[in-house]
Amino acid sequence: MIVGAGRVGSSVAKRALADGHEVSVLDEDPLSHERLDANQPTSWEDAGGRFTVGTALEIDALLEAGIEQADTFIASTNGDNTNLVIAQIARRRFGVDRVIARVLDPARAAWYREQGLETICPTQYAISEFEQALAGGGR
């Protein structure tokens, strides 16, 4: 289950579906569905994907999207705090096995990782990439 179908969420969703997983996507914007269909031979649903329109903090929306059946929960909305809160809800309330949250702020990502929550910090990757580029520059 993937909450937040932006550039990251929708790409991960498409890849997971292509790899043979069952994938359910929740996003509050119905338009984000188009991202799931983009550059695909069939529509998201025809390819076997699920899509639910709803707000991540609404328990009913999470249930409708099938959180109770989820083995893995990915929080990739555009809000760090939303991701950190729903990831904890997925883990503590619904007992999802694997929970991963996208957190743009490196400090918060690091602290919650220390608390046992799996976080991915795109900002940290960007910083590392820039540092490597600078270190290898001047050629």
Next chain:
Amino acid sequence: MYVVIAGGGKVGWNLARELIEKGHEVTLVEQDRRRYLIIEEELEHAVQYGDATELWVLERAGIQRADLVIAVTGDDEDNILICQMAKEKYLCDRTIARVNNPRNLQHFELLGIRSSVSATDLILRLIEHEVPQYGLVHLLDLPAERLEIIEIEVTPGAPAASQRVSDVEIPEGSLIISVLRNGEGFVPKAETVIEAGDEVLLVLDPGLEEDITRQFAPDGARLA
């Protein structure tokens, strides 16, 4: 007392003002630059500009030595995280969070943020208090201490009506602490007779509301 307040809206700003007047040391954190500049004209160094969900902003505000952290931004996720980090990272025992959407209250509780205030809930309680047909009114809930104080209006024909206090069948874990009659309150004695129309205050363990309602206002329960 040193208080850190996150969110300089109407609630946060007025809280800061009141606490400063009472002699407390306060730092208010506001993330909107324009709003911050307006507040800064009045509160000066007691307001700081920044996103209070960022650790360095909280640390700059001195959260490590805060006696109380109050999260009153317009965002429930932010309020949850600020209180969670205040408690678990900065070991501040006392936090108060504002719940903007009452449906999010369950998330606050799930993540261990107990002292939360919802304006919607407060107004609903006032409505219950003003509209007696709601039957049982919660005056005070202390879930951590497992204690509640409720008020209930005795309906005509209720089992408790015309009974002496000592004869009213109230469940174990509850106690009649006060009776309001004709606008005046008094502490009843064992032989005080409860009358229909009395408002009775009880202290009780959570979960006894139904038994209490059955004794004092079986009709009110249907309406509520």
